[in-house]
Amino acid sequence: MKVQRWSFSHHNVRVSTRPSCVALLSNAFSNTSRSLSSSTDSPVVSATPESQYRPLEYLQDARIEVFRERYFRPEIPVLFPRGHFRDVPAFERWFQPSPSPDCKIAQLNTKYLEENASDALVPLELTQFSLEPPSKANELSFRQFHAPLTLFLEWMRTAESQPQRARLYLAQCQLLDLPSVLRADFPTPEVVLQADKGDLYDTNVWIGHPPTYTPLHRDPNPNLFVQLAGRKVVRLLPPDAGQRVFASVRRRLGRSGNREAAVFRGEEMMQGQERALLEQAVWSDVGLGDAGTGTDGGYEARLEAGDGLFIPKGWWHSIKGVGEGVTASVNWWFR
Numbered sequence: 124m125k126v127q128r129w130s131f132s133h134h135n136v137r138v139s140t141r142p143s144c145v146a147l148l149s150n151a152f153s154n155t156s157r158s159l160s161s162s163t164d165s166p167v168v169s170a171t172p173e174s175q176y177r178p179l180e181y182l183q184d185a186r187i188e189v190f191r192e193r194y195f196r197p198e199i200p201v202l203f204p205r206g207h208f209r210d211v212p213a214f215e216r217w218f219q220p221s222p223s224p225d226c227k228i229a230q231l232n233t234k235y236l237e238e239n240a241s242d243a244l245v246p247l248e249l250t251q252f253s254l255e256p257p258s259k260a261n262e263l264s265f266r267q268f269h270a271p272l273t274l275f276l277e278w279m280r281t282a283e284s285q286p287q288r289a290r291l292y293l294a295q296c297q298l299l300d301l302p303s304v305l306r307a308d309f310p311t312p313e314v315v316l317q318a319d320k321g322d323l324y325d326t327n328v329w330i331g332h333p334p335t336y337t338p339l340h341r342d343p344n345p346n347l348f349v350q351l352a353g354r355k356v357v358r359l360l361p362p363d364a365g366q367r368v369f370a371s372v373r374r375r376l377g378r379s380g381n382r383e384a385a386v387f388r389g390e391e392m393m394q395g396q397e398r399a400l401l402e403q404a405v406w407s408d409v410g411l412g413d414a415g416t417g418t419d420g421g422y423e424a425r426l427e428a429g430d431g432l433f434i435p436k437g438w439w440h441s442i443k444g445v446g447e448g449v450t451a452s453v454n455w456w457f458r
Contacts, residue, residue, distance in 0.1 A: 175408065176358055176423035179432075181205075187317045190433070195318045195345065198435035200359050200422060206429035208349045213308040213453070214428065218352045221448050227427065228448035229352040230283060231330065233276045239304045243272045245296050248393070251289040265394040275330075279449065282332040292331040298453075299326075312431075315347055315457045324456040331451075335444030338392045339401045341365060344456040346434040350426035353450030357424045357432060357442050358405055364420050365439025372400045405441045426452075 181202045182190060194201045216235055221228040249266045278291045298306050311323055324344050329335075333353065341362070348357070360368060376396055392398060424432050434440055444450035 176421040179359070179422040179424040187314055190314060191318050194433060195435075198437070200424075200435055200438055201433050202424055202426075203431040203433070205427075208312065208431045209429035211309060211312075211349065211351070211453070213351055216308050218449065218451070223447070227354075228446075229428065231276070231279050231352075231449045231451070233280055236272060236276060236305075240302050241271065241273050243301055244269045245272050245275060245293055245300070247275055248292040248294045249289060250292070250393075263394050263398065279330075279332060283448075287332075290332070290335075292329070292335050294329055294331075294337075296328045296330075297325060298328065301328075309453055311455060312347065312349075315455045318457070319345070320458055322458045324458060326453065326455050329452045329454070330449065331444055333444045333446055333448075333450050335442075335450055336402070337442040338398055339365065339369065339405050339439055339441040340392065341437055341439045342434065342456065343436060344458055345436050347455045347457065348426075348432045348434055349453050350428055350430045351451040351453055352428050353444060353448050354446040355426045355442055355444050355450060355452060357426065357434075357440055359422045359424070359434065360405075360439040361420050362437040362439070368404050368439070369401070372397060372404055375400060401441070406443070 179200060179202050181204060182194070185204055185207060190201070193199070217232055218229040219232045221230045247268055247270055249264075249268070251264045275291055275293050278287070281287065282290075298309055309326060309328075311326070315321075315323060335355075339360075378397075392401070426432060
């Protein structure tokens with residue numbers, strides 16, 4: 124979600140300059156019994172016969188030259204074979220099995236991360252639903268800030284055992300901001316190096332506890348998105364269809380929905396009416412055809428640990444972390 128870095132840079136602050144963020148987290152830790160109700164969480168994602176999002180196809184031949192000719196150059200999204208990226212070292216070092224009987228549920232290896240990056244400053248997103256007054260029960264507050272990794276690890280440990288009314292998401296954490304020992308856990312995949320010019324634009328890590336949510340947006344570079352732990356659901360729209368959805372929502376708010384507005388996004392995409400309307404347009408399968416928002420032609424991809432998704436430049440996409448345990452991903456923007 125590269126566009127956020129451009130438009131949010133003037134909002135990002137170090138945690139020491141925004142004590143309100145720390146106070147909110149402290150309050151969340153001490154009031155875990157007041158968890159979010161199901162009505163305030165993101166809607167459950169389910170594949171229904173009525174969905175206008177078709178299952179995205181899998182790459183049958185994973186040779187780089189096949190991927191290049193059939194998908195990269197024509198700019199067509201595709202899923203790599205199941206578990207294709209399980210050899211990324213971070214799988215074994217950053218995560219560990221959960222005590223849960225479900226072998227697919229993972230926990231963050233907080234000990235390993237504390238030993239190697241406890242003082243690293245990382246970008247965090249704090250979201251919290253208002254619990255009172257009742258008229259604002261679904262109102263969402265959103266803040267971005269930088270804080271030591273230890274703060275996020277403490278929250279993740281707490282979230283594993285107790286419901287949290289405030290949610291922290293380590294979002295778009297640049298690999299270059301982490302110590303070299305952790306950067307080594309994410310070697311650049313050969314498909315990124317050989318599909319085109321071999322230029323690596325950026326590498327980012329995303330970690331949270333479900334439900335997590337990234338609103339509808341588009342990226343200016345091709346994107347290899349790999350799931351490290353847990354599950355995520357991605358909905359994709361071709362450039363023109365996504366632009367129609369975005370423009371329709373913006374018009375309802377009395378705002379410009381042109382292509383320039385789609386590039387420079389602010390915090391409105393993460394809270395308020397724009398967030399709610401975009402989420403409804405993309406994730407509610409009821410009445411989409413009557414809304415005239417142009418979601419026909421969309422695809423849905425369901426990712427588990429080791430799975431990889433190619434998102435072409437300009438394709439609109441929205442992402443939800445679902446299920447239990449930690450959900451984590453890494454992405455490479457390249458060309």
